[in-house]
Amino acid sequence: MPERLHTPRRLPLGAVLPLAATGAWAAASMTGMLSGPMAVSPLEVLTTPFLDASGRELWLSLLATMLRVLVGGAIGGIVGLMLGYAAGMYRVASLGLAPTVHTIRQVALFAWIPLLTAWFGNGEGTKLVFIGLSTFFPLFLATEQGVRGTPEKLVDVARTLKLKRWTRVSKLYLPAALPSIYVGLQIAVLSAWIGTIGAEYAIGNGRGLGSYIASARDQFRMDIVLVGVFALAGGGVLLTTAVRSLTAQLSPWAQDQS
């Protein structure tokens, strides 16, 4: 066993726990400790999305969910960005908007679903509005805070140079708010991802990762449920990483070398 002791050094430390868990899982299903209709082996989970007819639905579902996240998230995000900008910039907007937004934000996201289905029906509209809501709040708050935090000294420069209104937006307030907006964006993308799957799961119809998991559950296909859960985690990681590398590329001034 001495080699086993050395492996953690080569492996990233974070990989140890999942690998150990998978090992234990595989051992348990091979030795028959895990058995019965609900038992699934790791190998089955790996092959199902490729070999199983219902399992293959994963890819189209994943695509549908991603599209929804992008469309709904973009709409909510842009509205959040614009209103957040107004609230950060102008006292009137802030006084008019902030109390309402801060109060509505207290409503748990999923509590919106009954209301939204009543208003928009059981279709795509409800899902998109719901996803929009899930990105609106983080981006509104982040933008508002970021714009308000613009250094006074740099505002002085804008005033002495008599910068035009749009120049102030694009070259002063938005860049100054970007670090805060990026944090908001990371929260938003995760909450959109979870929100989308939640909405799909709760509403149930149409294609999507949420409905994929829901229908697998209804057919007692634990292998597919597990595939869905792993896809959910993987998609979340993928989105967060994508946002992180995108934001790094969009702010070269924050890097050490250009």
Add this chain to the structure above:
Amino acid sequence: MTALAIEHVSKSYALNGVQRPVLNDISFDVAPNEIVSIVGASGCGKSTLLRLIVGLDEDYRGSIIQGGVSDTKAAKVGMVFQDHRLYPWLTVGANVDLAFDASNLRKPERLARVHHYLQLVGLSDYEKAYPKQLSGGMAQRAAIARALAQEPDILLMDEPFGALDSILRMRLQDELLSIWEKNRVSIVIVTHDVEEALYLGNRVIVMEPDPGRIRDVFEIELARPRDRADPRLAALKQRCLATLVGREALS
């Protein structure tokens, strides 16, 4: 006719709920194409005074009147802040380009002027660099380029050469004088360096603190170009320094 008339200006800041006077009854004029230097102890309100002149703070007593270029056109006031205040997210070139935002210049012309002013301060190679890639002195020079690029009628400078080594400082002083001769700009320059104040100024205003007020004004009637080694400058320096430290010596 004056480029700038400052009459009985007083200003106080609230500190912990108490009004603390920072400037007390400041009056002086700046003639067109004149250079006025201001020296004074740290905290005597020099930066505050420039802020009032450029219009960043309108909460003061007294009056500040800018003579327009003509009846229809207001004077353009440029400012070099004590710290560079470059926008960290813009390249050096883009920072200088901000100076043209209020103008109607076309892109190629703007580009040419950005080059020109960056070259003037010795930063041609750094047009595409970000401010954090510059040294403190380089950033200050970029800020000077930004203010010059505005081609202001009145240029306010708050210790613009403070972060530079003495050779570069002398070069930029001469650069400033040649721009001043070409563009007929009125300059108010705040500095800690008495020699610099005397070398550049038509007049040197010596301020004293608590509250900030004018202690004395020296007219420097030496022809230009001046010789830095001129014994008359040295004599003036002695007098100026004596005025500056006089108060502390007494108390």
